[in-house]
Amino acid sequence: RKEVEQDPGPFNVPEGATVAFNCTYSNSASQSFFWYRQDCRKEPKLLMSVYSSGNEDGRFTAQLNRASQYISLLIRDSKLSDSATYLCVLEAPGNNRKLIWGLGTSLAVNP
């Protein structure tokens, strides 16, 4: 099993749609999880941290399921500007400040 696994997509959705991405991870000792977004040939930007209790930031909701070792990202009311690659990221166990990245899920929101 890969350290961090994501469906690469692409997901093609119309504006206003709700879309969900999942990500699975292999190391149960991982403690911290994040979603980053990356526009084509640009740097990754932090979208949100993922907390055990789940968290919401506007149209974005992140959930963590430790038992099944997956995290999810839900985007409601998709905008054209949401088109990007969404990267599932976790901090490697051991307090070494090393982030482990998924390959990303590509989202295209169409008018």
Next chain:
Amino acid sequence: EPEVTQTPSHQVTQMGQEVILRCVPISNHLYFYWYRQILGQKVEFLVSFYNNEISEKSEIFDDQFSVERPDGSNFTLKIRSTKLEDSAMYFCASGGRASNTGELFFGEGSRLTVL
């Protein structure tokens, strides 16, 4: 809004040449990182740096790589003798808070092309 800046944005070099990539992290940040991304592949950790020393490095970060923070503001990545497989986008990142290790701010990247 404070940002991480990187230079050069693109460098083309011949195999075997030395390359220095420069970064200016956000001024009050304490943790500095280099990551790289080969085209079409995932982002890969190279090295983390804190309190003027390397705190962690990956298998990729072999003896050909080194980092420095020479003057309290710049943070550099040196590749001593570049190989074709070093061609990638190199991202510098910084983070401010010990409790939020994954909340990093990335520079726009330096694209390295080794011929």
